[in-house]
Amino acid sequence: MSTTPVADGGVMSIPADLIPILDSWKNPVVVGHVRPDADCFGSMLAMAMTWPAEGGPAKVSLPPGSESRRLWFMTEWAGAVVAEPGDFAAADGIVVVDTAKAPRCNVDASIKETWSNGKPIINIDHHNSNTMFGAINYVDHDAGSACELVYRVIREAGRDIDPIVASLLYAGIHSDTIGFSLPTTRSSALRAAAALVDCGARVAEIGERLCRALSESEFNLERIIYDNTKLVADGRLAYSTASYTEITEAGCSAADIDDQVSIPRSLVGIDMGILLTEGKPGRTRLNLRGEKGLDVLSFALSLGGGGHHEAAGAIIDESVDEAVDQVIPKALAYLESQGR
Ligand SMILES: [Mn+2]
Known part of the structure; x- marks a missing residue:
């Protein structure tokens, strides 16, 4: 068939x-x-x-x-x-x-x-x-x-x-x-x-x-993600985080995580944007975005995830801080390997 x-x-x-x-x-x-x-x-x-x-x-x-x-x-x-x-x-x-x-x-x-x-x-x-x-x-x-x-x-x-x-x-x-x-x-x-x-x-x-219907809780979560955004590797990688505590204290849950990776991604000149969110304690979701044609799918696959060439994701069974420690060095190495 x-x-x-x-x-x-x-x-x-x-x-x-x-x-x-x-x-x-x-x-x-x-x-x-x-x-x-x-x-x-x-x-x-x-x-x-x-x-x-x-x-x-x-x-x-x-x-x-x-x-x-x-x-x-x-x-x-x-x-x-x-x-x-x-x-x-x-x-x-x-x-x-x-x-x-x-x-x-x-x-x-x-x-x-x-x-x-x-x-x-x-x-x-x-x-x-x-x-x-x-x-x-x-x-x-x-x-x-x-x-x-x-x-x-x-x-x-x-x-x-x-x-x-x-x-x-x-x-x-x-x-x-x-x-x-x-x-x-x-x-x-x-x-x-x-x-x-x-x-x-x-x-x-x-x-x-x-596009224009955020609840106050979702807005507060965005505020946290803006605040947590870091630009590293001479501006080639932008990432942000929200811990389980930050998500719940904003009044949100894992179901409210949608496309907030667009916040670190919105910085000019980056090759990769990453959002790490701990929707459940000890379980962190990664959203990966590639810019200027960077393929993030193979990086996501190496972490056990999947998706599209320029928009992919994965799940790491760690707290958000642990996940940052594991993933960001790998992301930097991946950028190097792609000639970025
Ligand atoms: Mn789709």
């Missing part, structure tokens, strides 16, 4: 069997990655709305801990129904979006080992580190977002795009390209966004909610 798509007209074509199989499923469940971001919510919810189950909406896997204060409006717009563990057993197939590898799938802890048992998986993603774990894989590394790929699939399938689906997809494209500002902003992303606006995407409201 596996298909190798080929480039066609500038974008990768959809595997021929993807849409017929999707259309044949009566009870799909849609899965995204742990700590879902706007691209993950948007691609999951748009899939679930466009390929509903028989007699009701398709179920989306958003186990406890998936709630993001800033992004939960997307699930409310979609009227999403959250999958229970039993829904996986009843599913005839599973759609996984925006997720590089099966262990990163956001499923309830009680079914962590069994959720995909024997079910065909359609894997729609844009991560360079995608392991092609699906029966059908539509993995386009050149796409700026998973939402752009879901948009292509919906279009190719000839299904309607109502203003809610349009808004969800637009939000994901906007967010994963950081407001159409990253090198991943290809013309196909802009064309998809334009078409979604024509379908009724709520551009201004999404801009407001994604």
Whole structure:
């Protein structure tokens, strides 16, 4: 059933069997990655709305801990129904979006080992580190977002795009390209966004909610991350940190860590930006960003993580201070090895 798509007209074509199989499923469940971001919510919810189950909406896997204060409006717009563990057993197939590898799938802890048992998986993603774990894989590394790929699939399938689906997809494209500002902003992303606006995407409201809607707690966390930012290696590396205590005292939790790596990253002239956040005591998440074409994916992979060439991440089972001591010297050595 596996298909190798080929480039066609500038974008990768959809595997021929993807849409017929999707259309044949009566009870799909849609899965995204742990700590879902706007691209993950948007691609999951748009899939679930466009390929509903028989007699009701398709179920989306958003186990406890998936709630993001800033992004939960997307699930409310979609009227999403959250999958229970039993829904996986009843599913005839599973759609996984925006997720590089099966262990990163956001499923309830009680079914962590069994959720995909024997079910065909359609894997729609844009991560360079995608392991092609699906029966059908539509993995386009050149796409700026998973939402752009879901948009292509919906279009190719000839299904309607109502203003809610349009808004969800637009939000994901906007967010994963950081407001159409990253090198991943290809013309196909802009064309998809334009078409979604024509379908009724709520551009201004999404801009407001994604870019200008910080709670006071999130603002306080940003203040801490600004304050903790350090510029080292003659300005080639900027990094910042938030310890578990700082995160919780700001009134935030691990679910509020989203794209705050853009704070150290915003310094001019850097090659790499890193954010280290201790969402749980003794467990530190790294967000890595490469500038001027620096590939941070191979660095992330060397730390057991994954992602995209210019945006990647990893988890270190250490406190944030320990993680800084371990990671920053390795990051400096990595920069050297890349001739930076
Ligand atoms: Mn994405």
